[in-house]
Amino acid sequence: MKGVIMRRILPGLFALLLLCTVILSSPAFCQENPPEDDVPEYSYIRARIIKVVDLKNPEGTGTSGLPEQNQLVTVKLLDAQYKGREMEIIHTLTNHPGYDVKVKPGDQVVLYAEPEGDKLNNVYIEDFARDHKMLYLVFLFIILLLLVGGKQGLKSIFTLTVTVGAVFFGLLPLMFRGYNPIGVTVIISAAVTTFTLLVIGGKSAKTLSAIMGTIGGVLVAGILAFLVGSAAHLTGFSDEEMQMLVYIPQQIDFDYRGILFSGMIIGALGAVMDVGMSIASAVDEIKKANPMMGKTALIRAGMNVGRDIMGTMSNTLILAYTGGAIPLMLVFMAYKMPFVKILNLDLIATEIVRALAGSIGLIVAIPITSIIAGILLEGRKKYPHRQERLHDNDPYQM
Template identity: 55%
Template sequence: MKHIRILLIAIIFLLAGTMARAPEGEAAQHPEGEVFRARVLEVKETTGESAVQDLVKTSQLITVEILTGPLKGKKIEVPNATTGNPAYDLHFQPGDQVILWAEMENGRLRDVFISDYARDRYTRYLAIAFILCLFVIGGRKGIKAVVTLGITGLAIAFVLLPLLLKGYNPIGVTVLVCAAVSALTFAVVGGINNKSIAAIIGTTGGVLVAGLLAFAAGTAARLTGFAEEEAAMLLYIPQETFFDFRGLLFAGIIIGALGAVMDVAMSIASAIEEVKKANPSAGRLTLVRAGMNVGKDVMGTMSNTLILAYTGSAIPMLLLFMAYQTPLLKVINLDLVATEIVRALAGSIGLIIAIPITALTAGFLINRPRKRRFVAKKYPEAPASRGRIKQAEVPEPDGWANYPRPNNLPHR
C-alpha cells in the first residue's frame, strides 16, 4: 500500500503538469513539415569541384523507402550534396536508416530532403542494456531505480519544460520540481522513513545553496545567460515567450547539481542508519560524526565528478583557446567560460553544504526513540520481557491451575 500511495502521488504530480503545456499558437499547431523514417536502397554519386578551395563537392542521388507515416512503403529519390566540410556533410550507404523532412501539400510530397542519420535505434539499444544492468545487478532496487528515472523524465518533459515555456519564474519552478523529484525518488527507493526524510532535507538544502550562490555570483559577474547559442534562438520561437535568461542559466545549474547532491545525501543517511542498526546505543553525536566521516570521503570524488563533467563538455573550446594561445586573462573573463566556472563551483559548494545538513538531520531523526507497542499475550509461555502486562489483564482459560507456568509468573 505504501508504494501504491507513492506512485499515486507521482501520477498526480505529473498530471498536474499537463495543464501547463506550451502555449498553442498558429505556428505551434501547424508545423511547416513532417518527419519520416526511411531506409536507403541505392546511392548514385557524382563528383565535382567545390566553391571552397581544396574541397571536393559530391552529389548523391539517393533512393529511399519511407518506413513510417501515411506514405509508408513509398520509394522516392532524394538529392544529397556534400561540400567536404565534415561538420555538415552526410554520407550514406545502402541499408542506412535516415530521417526525412518533408513538406506536404494535399497529402502529397511537395519537397523532401534528408535531415540526418537515424540514430535512435542505437541509443535505444544502449538504454535497454542500461535497464538490464539495473535489473540484473540491482534486483528490486534496480526496478525501483528505473521507476524513479521514469518519474524524473516525465517530470521534466510534462512539468518543468512546459512551465518554463509559458514564462514562469525559472528558479522557483526548478526548485519546486527538483524538491518533488527528490522526494518521490527517495520515497520509491528507500520508502517513507526517517532516512528518506533526512536525505530529502539534505538534498533540498544543498540545491537551494547552489541556486542562491549561482544567482549571487552570476549577478555580480553580470552573466547574460546567452553563453550558448541555443539561448539566443529562444528569442525567435513561435510562442513569443519572454524568458528570464539569467534565471534559465541558474535553473540549469540547479538541475545539474541535483543528481550529485541526491547521491551524497542518500549515502550519508544510509550510512547513519546502518551505524544505528549495528550499535543501537549510539547517540546523536556519534551518528552525526559517522555521517560527516562518510560525507568527507564522498565529497572529494563527487566534487571532481561535477567539475570533470563540465570540463568534458568544454574540451573543444579549451583546445581552441590553447591552439590560438589566448591569454588566460581573456579566457576566464569570457561570458561562456565564466558561466561554466560558476556552474561547476556553485554545484560543488551546494554538494558540500548538503553533507552537514544531511548528517545533522539524519542523526536527529534516526536516533529518535520509537514508541513501544505492548500486545497482550494469550499464552503464559511467552517471555515476560516482550510485554509489560499486568497479571490481572491476562484472561485465564479453564484448567489454568494445572497449566505449567514459567518461574517468573506468580501463582494465585
C-alpha cells in the first residue's frame, strides 16, 4: 500500500504542479504590460566616506521648514566600474532622526547617481551600506545550521535557498506580469511545501502526510482570509508599499486585494509546514516504537502532539504580527484613540485577519496531518520484532 502511494501519488502531485505552472505561464493568463521605456535610468553605488566638513547654512532652515546643516563629504567609490574614484558631495542633515544619514570617515554608504557615460549626475548619499554587515549574520546562521543539524542542516540550507528563489524568481515576477496573485501563490506554496518536505523527510508516508496536512492548512488559511477579508471590505492599501504600486512607471493593473491575500498565505506557510512535519514525524516515531498501534491510536497520538504544538505556534504567528505593530500601538496610546476606531481601521483589521487566518490554518493542519498519518502508517507491518523474539528463544539458534 505504501509503495503504491509513493509511486503514484507523489509523482502525480509533481505532475499536477508542473501542469498548473505551465498553464499560468502562458500568455493567455497574463495581461500585456506597457513597455518600460519610461523607467528612469539611475544607479546605486557603494562608497566609503573619506572626509566630512561641516558647512555653514546662512538661512538656517531649508525648504521643508526644518533646520538644516550642510556638509561637504568626500567619498571614494567602491564598485568595479568606478572603483577608486573620489568625489565631493553636498550632504544635508535636517535634525530628523528618521531622515538623516549621519556619516563619519570610514563609514560605507550607498550613493544615488544618474550615470551619463563616465559622468555621474545628481549624486547624493542615499543610505548606509548595510548588506556587508548582514552577511555576517547570514554566515553565522549557516554555520549554526551545519554544526547543530549536520546533514539535516545542509538540507535545510538547500531547501531555504530554493524557497527564497521560488519567491524572488517565480512568485514576484509572475505577479509583476499580471498573473492572478492568489492562484500563483497557492501553486508555488504547494510546490515549495512538496519540495522542502521531500528533501527533509525523504520519500515516505510520513512526508506525504506532512505535505497533505500543510497544503490543507494553507488552503484553509487562504480561503478564510479571502472570505473574511472580502466581507470586511479590506482594500489591500493599508500598507504604504501597496499604495506606492499604484504609481509605478509600468502602470500595471494589479489585483491589490489578491496581493494582500497572497501575502497572508505566504506568511502562514512556514508555521503550518512546521506543524505538519512535526506531527507526521511524531506519529512515525510512535509507530516505530509500538508497531502494534492501530489507526485510531495513531490519530489520537498525533492529535495529542498537535495540541502541545498548537498553543506555542499560534503565539508565534500572532506575536510576530504584533511585534511589527508596536510603534503603531504606541501612537494609538499617545492620542488616546477610541477602541472602536482602532478596531475598524483598515490597517488593524488587515493584521487581525492575517494573524487569525494563519493561526486557524495552523490548527486545521493538526487533524488533517494526524488523520492522514494514522491511515498511511497503519499499513506498516505490525509485528516486525516477532521473528527476532522467536530466534532469541530458539535453543538451536547458534
